[in-house]
Amino acid sequence: MYEQDYKKYFEILELTHDTTFSEVKSSYLHLKKLYSSNSFIFSSLSNALEKEKRKRILDQIEEAYTILSDYYLSEKKQKSQTIKTTVSNEHVPEFDVYNGNALRLTREVLGINLEEVAFFSKISLKHLENIETERFDLLPPKAYVRIFVRKYAEYLSLNIKKVTDDYMKQYENKK
Amino acid sequence: MKNAKSKVAEIWAIGGGKGGTGKTFLSSQLATYLALKKKQVILVDSDFGGANLRYFFNIKKSEKSIKNFFVNKEPLENLLSHTNTKNLKIITGDSDSISINTIKYSQKMKFLRHIKMLNADYILIDLGGGLNFNTIDVFLLADKMITITVPEITAIDNLFQFVKNAYFRKLNFLLKNYKLKDAAKNIWKDREIYGIENIVDLTDYIKSNLDFDGSISKKISEFSIFIVLNKLRNPNEINQGFSIKSLCIKYLGIPSIYAGYIGFDENFRKNLSLSDYIPKFNVSTRIQKEILEIAENIINKEQITISTIKNV
Numbered sequence: 001m002y003e004q005d006y007k008k009y010f011e012i013l014e015l016t017h018d019t020t021f022s023e024v025k026s027s028y029l030h031l032k033k034l035y036s037s038n039s040f041i042f043s044s045l046s047n048a049l050e051k052e053k054r055k056r057i058l059d060q061i062e063e064a065y066t067i068l069s070d071y072y073l074s075e076k077k078q079k080s081q082t083i084k085t086t087v088s089n090e091h092v093p094e095f096d097v098y099n100g101n102a103l104r105l106t107r108e109v110l111g112i113n114l115e116e117v118a119f120f121s122k123i124s125l126k127h128l129e130n131i132e133t134e135r136f137d138l139l140p141p142k143a144y145v146r147i148f149v150r151k152y153a154e155y156l157s158l159n160i161k162k163v164t165d166d167y168m169k170q171y172e173n174k175k
Numbered sequence: 176m177k178n179a180k181s182k183v184a185e186i187w188a189i190g191g192g193k194g195g196t197g198k199t200f201l202s203s204q205l206a207t208y209l210a211l212k213k214k215q216v217i218l219v220d221s222d223f224g225g226a227n228l229r230y231f232f233n234i235k236k237s238e239k240s241i242k243n244f245f246v247n248k249e250p251l252e253n254l255l256s257h258t259n260t261k262n263l264k265i266i267t268g269d270s271d272s273i274s275i276n277t278i279k280y281s282q283k284m285k286f287l288r289h290i291k292m293l294n295a296d297y298i299l300i301d302l303g304g305g306l307n308f309n310t311i312d313v314f315l316l317a318d319k320m321i322t323i324t325v326p327e328i329t330a331i332d333n334l335f336q337f338v339k340n341a342y343f344r345k346l347n348f349l350l351k352n353y354k355l356k357d358a359a360k361n362i363w364k365d366r367e368i369y370g371i372e373n374i375v376d377l378t379d380y381i382k383s384n385l386d387f388d389g390s391i392s393k394k395i396s397e398f399s400i401f402i403v404l405n406k407l408r409n410p411n412e413i414n415q416g417f418s419i420k421s422l423c424i425k426y427l428g429i430p431s432i433y434a435g436y437i438g439f440d441e442n443f444r445k446n447l448s449l450s451d452y453i454p455k456f457n458v459s460t461r462i463q464k465e466i467l468e469i470a471e472n473i474i475n476k477e478q479i480t481i482s483t484i485k486n487v
């Protein structure tokens with residue numbers, strides 16, 4: 001579906017297309033509640049076909065919300081995909097051993113900041129900083145560190161197994 | 176006095192059916208806000224039944240009022256009164272000498288023409304209550320049609336009636352220009368034959384059967400309104416604005432923007448009873464913020480969003 005085809009669905013939810021997903025959701029919930037209710041404001045406009053019309057409106061709202069949810073979801077996916085392709089196209093240095101410093105350098109070559117990693121990987125910024133600077137004492141238990149490093153490596157499109165193994169070996173040694 | 180009109184003013188009309196919903200209050204606030212933004216503003220009291228705008232600006236009943244235009248045929252620009260706000264002038268009303276029902280057609284047309292010719296950045300028109308067609312015609316003159324209501328069924332009902340009447344009248348004017356005088360009326364009369372149930376169906380019928388080059392549809396879709404909700408006593412009532420907007424869109428087929436809301440202000444009464452020397456504009460900072468949001472939304476044709484409200 002092209003961008004302009006979504007216009008209709010934004011209109012059904014009484015929004016413009018430049019809105020956020022949370023706004024889409026709020027509007028959907030409000031309209032759904034309104035047209036399922038017996039709000040006093042209907043009393044001045046109702047007519048014999050009221051019930052049918054409301055059903056039609058509710059169906060349209062439901063359809064618009066389903067389609068727009070998918071739209072926002074796929075837009076998000078697309079965003080993370082573009083990041084991954086740029087990663088593979090860049091000249092990324094390879095390290096014999098991946099430690100915190102190697103992760104930071106790779107990230108910097110790719111022009112990615114830590115906030116971005118934190119946002120997409122859902123790892124807190126503090127933990128990511130401590131992973132890069134190898135402040136093992138400030139990091140959570142081992143199992144978590146492994147998961148974090150895994151996610152971080154995945155986001156940078158690195159060899160996940162190699163990076164995690166390398167990193168965890170140093171973690172064991174230095175701790 | 177400039178003799179040539181140098182700018183094209185944007186006209187805002189504030190109406191909405193019921194009396195006491197805050198039309199005069201809102202128009203005086205919006206006018207003040209725009210003037211403080213260094214725009215030249217003229218505010219016209221066009222409530223022929225209950226002209227009271229001058230009280231909001233502490234202006235004494237004077238020789239200069241709209242009466243001079245209708246009775247003495249003076250030009251409107253001679254009737255401007257200054258206010259305490261720089262850049263803001265008003266034309267006061269006079270309900271003793273003119274009544275909405277006695278204005279002749281030619282007088283009304285002249286009034287509409289002359290309002291448009293006033294020299295300003297913005298011309299705001301404070302309308303009277305009721306569904307009188309003279310009131311509606313002034314409303315239809317505006318570039319931005321603003322309606323205000325309060326969260327009560329009678330006021331909301333009035334708003335729907337007002338908007339519906341305005342829309343129907345606009346449709347008739349429009350079709351008249353296409354030599355289709357009375358077409359809307361006649362189709363509506365025979366609506367059962369055409370399978371038309373409501374105003375949305377009627378519009379669709381006109382668009383698909385009478386509009387050969389798409390220009391009627393384009394003009395019809397230009398009719399849009401702004402909605403303001405006033406005198407809220409509870410934050411839950413903010414949502415009613417979205418409901419009213421939704422019904423205007425889905426039941427009347429009219430593009431509508433919920434521009435904002437104003438909470439009930441307990442101090443309001445006190446302000447109005449202050450001595451004559453104190454300007455009547457000591458509204459709370461909360462109301463100022465609400466007015467700012469409404470005004471900016473009207474300027475930019477934007478609406479308030481449900482999620483921003485949650486953070487209030």
Ligand SMILES: Nc1ncnc2c1ncn2[C@@H]1O[C@H](COP(=O)(O)OP(=O)(O)O)[C@@H](O)[C@H]1O
Pocket residue numbers: 193194195196197198199200201304405406407437438439440441443444447
């Ligand atoms: N937000 C508000 N809070 C409290 N009182 C208000 C508010 N807005 C308007 N009023 C009161 O309502 C009355 C009617 O307002 P007004 O602007 O004259 O309405 P209209 O012009 O629609 O008849 C005013 O006297 C004013 O005291």
Ligand SMILES: [Mg+2]
Pocket residue numbers: 198199200222225227301302303
């Ligand atoms: Mg008034």
